[in-house]
Amino acid sequence: MNLPPRFDAEAVEREAWERWTRARAFESEVDPEGAPRPGGDPDREPFTVVIPPPNVTGRLHMGHALNNTIQDVLVRYRRMDGRDALWVPGTDHAGISTQTVVRKHLDARGVDYRALGREAFIEQVWAWRERYGGVILEQLRKLGASCDFRRTRFTLDEGLSRAVRRVFCALHDRGLIYRGKRVVNWCPVDRTALSDDEVETAPEGEPGHLWSIAYPLADDPNERLVVATTRPETLFGDVAVAVHPDDERYRSFVGRRVRLPLTDRTIPVIADHGVEREFGTGALKITPAHDPHDFEIGERHGLTPRNVMNEDASLNREVPPPFRGLDRFRARDEAVRALEAEGLLEAVTPRRVPLGRAQRSGAPIEYRLSDQWFVRMRPLADRALEASGWEKSGGEWTKASEGGLRFHPARWERVYARWLIGIRDWTISRQIWWGHRIPAWHHRETGEVRVGVDTPPEVRRDPEAWRQDEDVLDTWFSSWLWPMSTLGWPEETPDLARYYPTSVLSTDKGILFFWVARMNFAGLEMTGRLPYRDVYIHPTVLDERGAVMSKSKGNGVDPLAVISGASLDELKRPVEEARPSNAAELLRRIERAFPSGFEGVGADALRFTLVRLCSEGQEMRLSLAKFHEIGRRFLTKFWNASRFVFLSISSVDADGEIAGPSPEDRWIRSRAASCTRDVRSALDGFDFAGVGSVLYRFVRNDFCDWYVELAKARMRTGPAAARRTAATLGSVLNRVLHLLHPVAPFVTEMLYPRLRAAMDARTLWEEDRPGAEVLARSRFPAADAMSEPELEDRFAALRRLVTAVRKLRADAGLPPDRKLPVEVRESPELPGFAALVEGCRAPVAALGRFSRLGTLAEAPAEEASAGAIRIVDPGFVAWTRLGEAADLSAVRKRVGAQRRRIAKQAAACRRRLADHRFVERADPAVVAAQRTRLASFASQEDRLTALAAQLEARS
């Protein structure tokens, strides 16, 4: 039953999945139909997580890897901790981006999707989904995601589509969805409206100009009103010029008309408070169809908007012939040229202008007046704020009570609340084809509108008279139902009854508003409950230089390459495809760092690395190298330690006597108990980096460096002691397998049955033999009371003793294998230390290479005589003899440094204790602690002084 010397991640992963699949390990206790699974326990409290559904055409990137690792850690932990864990997987139809992908694919084949027509195009998209739609879910499996794959959902599934229609109608009936002609953000590339959240504006603006254009007065061409604009091409849509009512400069113009340049129209000059006197010339051209602010002013003055653009932002037939059909930027140039020719261009000022761009296409947004559907957000947001314990008084929202939603880290709540407080209506209609078609029908004659989950009766009676709305809904209009709809809502399914509301939502801060806030709205509005209790916001993954990873920069680290490895060419591919400006440099770096490619580290190492780096900051810097440094190193170490445990177990007698626990057995068990407690509290507190570091320290610094090393010697001290040692090794490894499993599920699952069998074969189990067939469903260790802090303190001192002797040997220039005699006497501060030393004398002597290890009640008589060197420590004094060959100069130097350090600390203590203000005001416990420290420093000082003198004397 010995393990191969090398850890083969791929084989381990394959085996673990076989075991999980056979055991149906990730199926919830209760089936979707409501019946308990075989051997299932419906009394377990549910723990539900819904996956943030990735884009159906997407592939796994590092952000997914991180987020899904975190969810898996949580789900596996709770599943092992006695909860009925259900993790629901699925994908999102991602309207615009999926449509774009397929459209480009058709373009490449020379097919115009519009010519294809709506139905044929949608068929193409479905076909695409059939081919590529499962990729990301398969990739999640590679990660180890313990989803209940039976419940995999897609936002366009029939049930989920029905949920969308149901919500649309419900909100419409409640007056929370309305249709209206509004100025919306328009993407001329995708030819659709977008919500405010889908528009990005560079904080510093983008390079542009401010043009000052003269509008001659209609009644007196010699008088001119000069307006300022950054978008001259929109002047064709002008319906007025507005000035501030109190602006003395323009008072005489109000009520008159100006001639609109380049056209034969005249437009009125109006007065409106919405004009900023200081900006530009103080006269504002009003283009209601192409600017939201102008639209408001136009409404106030009863002006009729003029739409002058086509869907692709070229100028339409409303403009004079020379400009018709021109793209907006061409039109801008042409308009400026024409204005200049007419002598109407007063000034051009280069200027950074705020420019919105469509998040997906990157194209500059155009404002466009159009009929759209909106969700009235204010009532929904108010309700969500109240559900979080916020209260409104005097127009101000303040946090008043706990509320039903907890953010981790907590600071995100305020960001969330701020957005809710300033919320605006949500544009939900999209002029694309791929998505949920709006369940509204318009009467061809009367313009009446009917909505319905199913086709309304009137429409069925007279289908010719009605047409269904052409638009589809924003993708988020289905995603916001995800926690409900995946569980069957609006049907009263057993799943919905049992698993909703869900427990935790883990996601990226980037979709806090898009998704999290809206899910809360939908949950509260439709079920009266928040869809989850905890929201965890994970850090954003950055590259090693702190830039956000993105396809277009080619700086992403591919999780699958991390798991399975990649050749040099494969590593270079993303950069070559993205062709960023620093491509050459990036390629050089890759070549330098991984000349022969990257060796895969396996999913466990990937996960461990991500967990280890997942701290409360909002960023996580990553590079390929980190996965070697952190994950692979640790997992290799763990693998080898496991090998040692298996070797040890198989080397002992199958039965026979077993010795009682030695001090180091009790110590490592105590440490294991402390580690268990710490891992649990870190997991409970969403402190993933903490989970990683607690496990790392225990496995490496306690188990490998000390217990295993001591065990080596102890294995040779007779069959009964060997059996005891093997039993402890196996038992502690078993504990580690459990604690580590949520983070590194594959290797732990693979080792689990082997350890059980090995221990069984040698009859070494005690009360902790695990019964479950798979580790994934075994019991997570309890934070039991086995920890012995005083023993841990004494053991820490023992470690310092061994280290001190090693240092001394190195300082003195003695060979590492030179054995030294050591005598030790405990200090009053650390009672029981001598007993501990005696209790594990042989293995400690072997570990530290001591020729003997004695304990003394008093200082040795010969201490004053030549040859003995003291080791000074707060917990003990020890002596050794270095022999003739020793070079004492380095020893002297170190003793000098130690003296200075102790003296400094002692002085600080004395200063503090001499200050009556400290003694009077500080916590008495702190004062007492200072006194104790001072006593310890003082005695160490004395001993070090004596030692220094003694070393001097010997030179």
Next chain:
RNA sequence: GCGCGGUUAGCUCAGCGGUAGAGCACCUGCCUUACACGCAGGGAGUCACAGGUUCGAACCCUGUACCGCGCACCA
């Protein structure tokens, strides 16, 4: 403009009122029968800056600088 993070060892970060820490990198010595993807040891920091609160500040408060993120935005 408003808000939120960050600034601690060469690098990546932890620590968040009472002895400045880890990993990597670096230096020295070791192929010691789990592991050289290793072991043992070592050096390395005015905790961004300036004030304040406190007996005591890396930690709390105020301000400044720089980096990052978000929201809003005057045509």
